[in-house]
Amino acid sequence: MFDRGRRGKKILNREFIQKLEGISGVENVKTSTASRLSYSYDATAGFQSMPDLIISPRNTSEVSQIVKSCNEQDVPIVPRGSGTNLAAGTTPTNGGVVILFNNMDQVVELDEENLTLTVEPGVLTETVHGYVENRGLFYPPDPSSGKISTIGGNISENSGGLRGLKYGVTKDYVLALEAVLPNGDIIYTGGKLAKDVAGYDLKSLLIGSEGTLAIVTQATLKLIPKPPSKQTMVVIYKSMEEAAEAVSAILANRIIPATLEFMDQETIRVVEDYKQIGLPTDCEALLLIEQDGPEAVVANDIEKINEICQRFGAVSITRAANEQEAESLRRARKDALSCLAQLTPTTILEDATVPRSEIATMVRAITETAEKYNVRIQTFGHAGDGNLHPTCVTDERNKEEIKRVEEAFAEIFQIAVDLGGTITGEHGVGEMKSSYLEWKIGREGIELMKSIKKAIDPNNIMNPGKMFAKSTKKRVVVSR
């Protein structure tokens, strides 16, 4: 299937390209160097690999034909949404065909009686939010990339977001999937059903499988009534421990806030440097807390949260009087990544996750690890669900520093796992974290996952080079 190219690299042969053009139309197949370059990387620093061809099928049948053709000829396939992946999950590691969903981006059906929305995979997350909220409904999963990410990408990665603690993640809102298997078979799993136990849960197996098992071609999402009101506050603490204790106390008091976000001192400093919004740079922690629901419940919860935050020594508590003020409070947290990204040429955003009881321990450990390896790591993230985003500002051209960054992150993953956490809470394993996966799930877990992969995709055409590494990184002894 591959001819030798002029520069010694294998490229798809003309016959195969024509076959794909025949399936989706010449206008939907691209092989120019410019096009291939555009899809050679995603949002992950330090990973790039050229695909051979980019194709934009117009419907499920075309996806099936493309996959079947690739499977017959062992051509790798990389399904790709908007490429916002942060773990090199959408880089064409082994070349091959990138499948885009820009021609499959329609809302198919809103079912107000069953509270479901059926969409094609190319629909933007933000489009779904706007579409349903205009009708008094709510689709809770809100990955930070939601303005440009697609629902297909969210499903492949089981995306989380700021509302995970109270509302759950993408998986909790997918009721049914249509998907194409590596052999071209089209399967339908789930339904507009609150309960369905007909066989294995294929739907959950595909969600978060990072394009390594099948290609999602349609999804039916669960909607819930839109919460009628919302309140927002920002709380500042001198010490990390006080902030962590306040977070624990809020939850121990049986209050589950809609948002419970955290920024460490380094992040506060950088945001204040760039935005000059009056953040206290001598404080170790900022919490952004929001509650939504019926007005009386929200008022009551926010009052209790206020009292708890004071009890644990808050330096300041700012409550938004209206949506405009709320948005300006959210700003600091929302701007964290973009401010950090301005510091240096390369930003590496990680998502080590721990049980929420371990947040203070984990944040301290991250700071100490950064010092140990002499790298700059700031931490912000979702305090309520223990999903932290230690973020390293570095320069990928500085090989020596990058080596230290990698060592620091390896140690951070190891500490997270030792605390009962995971190497990735919402970003996925991709190519980047594949050599750490065994630390979380063990050799037995890896073997089990590989056996499933092999059973479903015997020719390993689906996003090869992701999730499973050739070898597992050795764990070092962490002295703490």
Add this chain to the structure above:
Amino acid sequence: MFDRGRRGKKILNREFIQKLEGISGVENVKTSTASRLSYSYDATAGFQSMPDLIISPRNTSEVSQIVKSCNEQDVPIVPRGSGTNLAAGTTPTNGGVVILFNNMDQVVELDEENLTLTVEPGVLTETVHGYVENRGLFYPPDPSSGKISTIGGNISENSGGLRGLKYGVTKDYVLALEAVLPNGDIIYTGGKLAKDVAGYDLKSLLIGSEGTLAIVTQATLKLIPKPPSKQTMVVIYKSMEEAAEAVSAILANRIIPATLEFMDQETIRVVEDYKQIGLPTDCEALLLIEQDGPEAVVANDIEKINEICQRFGAVSITRAANEQEAESLRRARKDALSCLAQLTPTTILEDATVPRSEIATMVRAITETAEKYNVRIQTFGHAGDGNLHPTCVTDERNKEEIKRVEEAFAEIFQIAVDLGGTITGEHGVGEMKSSYLEWKIGREGIELMKSIKKAIDPNNIMNPGKMFAKSTKKRVVVSR
């Protein structure tokens, strides 16, 4: 591994039995006819098959050794909780070893900070409810068999219950699993984590896999704060359609009740016959509606529900003034099955499930199908989530009638699937519904599931004869 027995039936040889006795102790291994008879059936009528041996391991390591021994000798394994299965999921279809969890029935840890409860598989569902509710916490899944069912059984079947619509099912409350694979490997999947995307979702794959892939040996459950208040009402309708319209209208008004249960006219009649509690036997539908949550929210929701129920022509609305009255209102619905069971020697309880918008259509179709085949089928169930329990009162010794019952249920499954529903909402496929599974998931879905089963359990020792049938029932043309 099998010797020929005296009556020509294969039995386990002495050496193998001694090996198992060596693992779990002589006192935890039973091979007497009385013991084997006790575990030859579950709650499903018409299915019985003798196991060869019953064993009660005391810990995960013993489970692993037992499974490994069975795998080496191709001996079937049937893991069993309390045997309340309604789809012949726990009958030893191919004989072999029944594994009980009466020695693994401890609450391991309540983690109040992370709101989790870790338990062994033999813990009763009711024990979990009591344990956490005494501490102001809540474990929502509430299968009707909860008084005697085990958490291990609930996980194997992904059990639902009355609170499914608002709170979800077992799968939504399992955070982590320890499980033994057919090769004896012990795996750990998930964690005390709201977010974890490290590889394939093995946890969801095992939940609801009916003991065909692995044996759950420990589970960490997610708890939520206990709702502070609850209100209960019973609403009677002359016609099914009015009741169904009221249900739709409640949900369309963005109210998600904690309970939204339904009984049809036949069920009302039977309950009234036995209990004489003044139910109007000339009415087609009874709805049991409950809402829980903060007091103000509950009061407001119940007021709105009351108004909606009246608007759609309720004959009567009875609201409980206190918990005692609430319990007596719940009585009618709770007694439905036991009243029906007194009518005839055999009760077959099914769980065809449809999108909730199709409930009225489905209930009518069930009634018509029962008439067509001249069998007695009453329907009650969970109106809010479309999970219906058409229940046939019959006599399994009457072969001719049982044939008609089977034909009627086949037609009911077919109609459910045609309406976008499923052949089983919460009971599982087991042996009983295996020949209908393809109707829901297609040939492609069956092939995919079989390939997963084969990859994980190549010797087919785990609960063989379940889920996958030798052949699929032919679909007949339903004239409606």
